[in-house]
């Protein structure tokens with residue numbers, strides 16, 4: 364039977380303190396106890412439904428975490444103040460000084476910088492490899508490797524990771540597979556495909572309104588409990604706690620995620636097909652020309668499409684810059700980083716989100732200077748939007764009609 368993460372969210376019914384249709388929001392940093400004995404007990408081990416201090420856990424963050432765990436078909440989840448907090452807490456929990464990470468070379472720029480520049484100060488080093496190349500992955504794993512790290516869909520070229528194959532390698536070497544599922548919530552369920560830990564930047568599609576920064580970690584009960592261990596857990600001791608007001612608004616937005624993902628995907632497919640017909644180099648897993656198109660169609664949760672991100676190679680960086688400025692002027696969307704917003708966002712990864720990656724490395728990965736990443740919005744009339752884009756392309760000399 365196919366797994367439907369949106370139905371798992373649909374089945375949640377939570378009540379507020381006075382019977383409200385939304386659960387009440389925790390407005391406290393600290394919690395009272397009826398006795399000193401009870402307080403001591405809670406310092407020893409977690410007690411279901413009992414809270415101590417909001418950096419550790421609070422009910423609002425628990426509500427959101429529990430729904431996220433259901434969405435990914437997992438035992439437990441932990442929400443964090445950002446996607447980077449989710450990633451750094453997970454890596455610090457799994458690696459100690461002397462340990463190694465094998466990571467995809469096409470990860471989010473912040474993740475790349477964390478592994479390349481910051482973690483080495485703690486004695487944790489990373490080898491970056493092409494995740495589509497199994498021999499390269501195997502060659503990079505050493506007895507000190509603890510983690511295999513990738514994104515479900517790579518940023519910004521949208522290569523789709525073969526999670527079951529990566530999971531087999533991780534199991535063979537006794538290491539953990541971490542998958543960043545930010546680009547494909549609902550569409551892919553990495554834990555069901557063999558990953559050990561899933562992280563999300565909820566700043567993007569899950570929240571969908573570009574008004575806050577948040578993240579989450581989803582895994583086994585044991586792993587999630589270790590993250591908030593009072594004496595040794597990074598989510599407790601580095602303190603990347605999500606504010607409960609934000610957690611409450613994220614929970615409300617999570618209930619419309621399936622509608623939004625379907626519409627983002629529908630519009631992104633339309634744009635990708637339009638750009639391909641214009642004869643332009645475009646990356647989108649929904650196109651038959653995409654190398655993992657078939658893989659996606661057999662491993663996804665059907666009904667949510669191929670995601671909302673499209674990458675267009677505009678060639679030169681000056682052409683890309685001109686095109687983006689024009690598209691913003693004509694109200695196609697915003698020239699901005701980030702993704703998953705209801706309006707279309709576009710940016711040049713080589714000059715923004717992937718600028719942490721050195722130039723020669725960008726070139727070898729295939730991230731050209733003129734690459735534009737679109738996060739396609741929820742446009743009611745995508746045909747009209749593509750009509751405007753067609754005019755912009757012609758003006759910068761990019762479309763098939765430009766010569767005419």
Ligand SMILES: *Cc1c(COP(=O)(O)O)cnc(C)c1O
Pocket residue numbers: 445446447448471473474514518543545546564565566567576577578
């Ligand atoms: C944005 C992003 C992150 C970082 O998340 P923040 O919420 O900005 O900290 C990590 N991974 C991917 C794939 C992202 O797009």
